Amino acid sequence: xxxxxxxxxxxxxxxxxxxxxxxxxxxxxxxxxxxxxxxxxxxxxxxxxxxxxxxxxxxxxxxxxxxxxxxxxxxxxxxxxxxxxxxxxxxxxxxxxxxxxxxxxxxxxxxxxxxxxxxxxxxxxxxxxxxxxxxxxxxxxxxxxxxxxxxxxxxxxxxxxxxxxxxxxxxxxxxxxxxxxxxxxxxxxxxxxxxxxxxxxxxxxxxxxxxxxxxxxxxxxxxxxxxx
Numbered sequence: 645x646x647x648x649x650x651x652x653x654x655x656x657x658x659x660x661x662x663x664x665x666x667x668x669x670x671x672x673x674x675x676x677x678x679x680x681x682x683x684x685x686x687x688x689x690x691x692x693x694x695x696x697x698x699x700x701x702x703x704x705x706x707x708x709x710x711x712x713x714x715x716x717x718x719x720x721x722x723x724x725x726x727x728x729x730x731x732x733x734x735x736x737x738x739x740x741x742x743x744x745x746x747x748x749x750x751x752x753x754x755x756x757x758x759x760x761x762x763x764x765x766x767x768x769x770x771x772x773x774x775x776x777x778x779x780x781x782x783x784x785x786x787x788x789x790x791x792x793x794x795x796x797x798x799x800x801x802x803x804x805x806x807x808x809x810x811x812x813x814x815x816x817x818x819x820x821x822x823x824x825x826x827x828x829x830x831x832x833x834x835x836x837x838x839x840x841x842x843x844x845x846x847x848x849x850x851x852x853x854x855x856x857x858x859x860x861x862x863x864x865x866x867x868x869x870x871x872x
Contacts, residue, residue, distance in 0.1 A: 645683060645684060645685055646683075646684045646685065646714045646715070646872060647684070647685040647686075647687065647711075647713040647714050647715075648684055648685065648686050648687070648713060648714065648715045648716070648717060649687050649689055649706075649707075649713040649715070649716050649717070650675075650686065650687070650688045650689060650690050650716075650717045650719070651689050651690065651699055651702070651703045651706075651716060651717070651718050651719070651720075651757075652690040652691075652694075652699070652717070652718065652719030652720060652771065653690060653691065653692060653693065653694045653695075653699070653719065653720060653722060653723050654667075654669075654690070654692035654693065654723075654850060655690070655719060655722060655773055655850070655851075655859075656673065656688065656690040656717075656719050656771075656859075657669045657688065657690040657691070657692050658670040658671060658672045658673050658856055659692050659850050660672075660845045660850045660851065660852060660853075660856075661845050661846065661847055661850065667692070667850075669692070670853075670856070672851075672853050672856030672857065672860070673856050673859050673860050673863065674860050675688055675863075677860075678860070678863055678864060678867060681864070681867075682867040682868070682870075684867065687710075687713070689702070689703070689706050690719065693723060694720070694723060695720065695723045695724045695744050695745045696720040696721070696724050696745060696750055696753040696754050696757065697724075697745055697749070697753050699718075699720050699757070700753055700756060700757050700760065703716075703757065703760070703761075704760060707764060707766075712764060712765075712766060713766060714766075714767065714872070715766070715767045715768070715769065716761050716766050716767070716768050716769070717768075717769045717771060717828060718754075718757055718758070718761075718768060718769070718770050718771060719770075719771035719773065720754060720757070721750070721754070721773060721809070721812045721813065721815075721816060722773050722809070722849075723744055723745075724743065724744055724745035724750045724812060725743055725744075725745075725747075725750070725808050725809050725811070725812040726743065726744050727742045727743060727744070727798055727799075728742060728743070728744055729785060729790045729794070729795075730790075732790075732794050732797075732798065733789075733790055733791055733794045738797065742798055743808075747811055747812065747815065750812055750815060751815045751819070754815065754816060754819055755819050755823075758770070758819060758820075758823050758825060759823075762823065768825050768826075769825060769826045769827070769828050769866075770816055770819070770820045770825050770826070770827055770828070771827075771828045771829075771830060772813060772816065772817070772827060772828070772829045772830060772831045772832075773809075773813075773830055773831060774830055774831045774833075774834035774835075774840075774851070774855075774858075774859075775806055775809055775810075775831065775834065775835070775840075776806075776809070776844070776848055776849060777840045777841050777844055777848050778799070778802035778805040778806055778848075779802055779848075780841055780844060780846070780847075780848030781805075781847065781848030781849055782795055782799055782802075782805065782848070783848070784846065784847045784848050784849070813831075828862065828863070828866045829862070830858075830859055830862045832862075833858040833859075833861060833862055834855070834858060842854065843855035843858060
């Protein structure tokens with residue numbers, strides 16, 4: 645039976661906040677159901693809050709201790725492109741590199757992840773994550789205590805904020821193309837929604853159950869068309 649390992653962040657761990665704002669992992673994507681349907685083994689090593697830099701260290705540590713999989717699915721970028729909001733709120737000066745991981749660092753690290761897996765002869769698929777609903781996320785930041793002036797300094801408009809993730813997505817696509825890796829496009833099912841807000845939790849970062857069902861569908865479609 646084929647084995648698939650998943651390395652990513654809270655998105656593929658199914659994290660969402662409860663009614664009290666406390667975060668917890670869920671089984672909303674239903675990887676167990678997907679594994680049974682497609683006669684595969686799925687081991688989910690996704691870790692909430694991880695950037696690509698943390699993810700690479702975790703991935704290599706994990707792969708050194710377990711049996712090599714037939715396929716690795718890589719999902720990073722969302723936390724990398726997020727801003728260091730608490731740190732930014734502590735200064736009135738414009739920070740040149742406000743992201744948790746700069747775009748340049750992300751390109752190097754993500755490329756290294758793909759190279760590491762290639763060196764271990766592990767077939768690799770990269771993942772495109774859905775875009776956040778900017779106004780919901782930015783409102784969540786404001787409600788969480790990040791000053792409005794700081795938010796507007798780095799996200800003057802929804803379009804400007806959305807463009808930040810697009811830049812990281814382009815890096816992923818460029819590296820996947822250069823290294824001839826397949827792409828699992830989770831984003832497309834969200835991009836076609838009339839009202840994306842209905843599929844997200846109140847924090848604007850994590851999908852709700854409806855949103856995670858869309859991610860389930862993306863994986864289901866991908867596994868249905870996967871050729872070994």
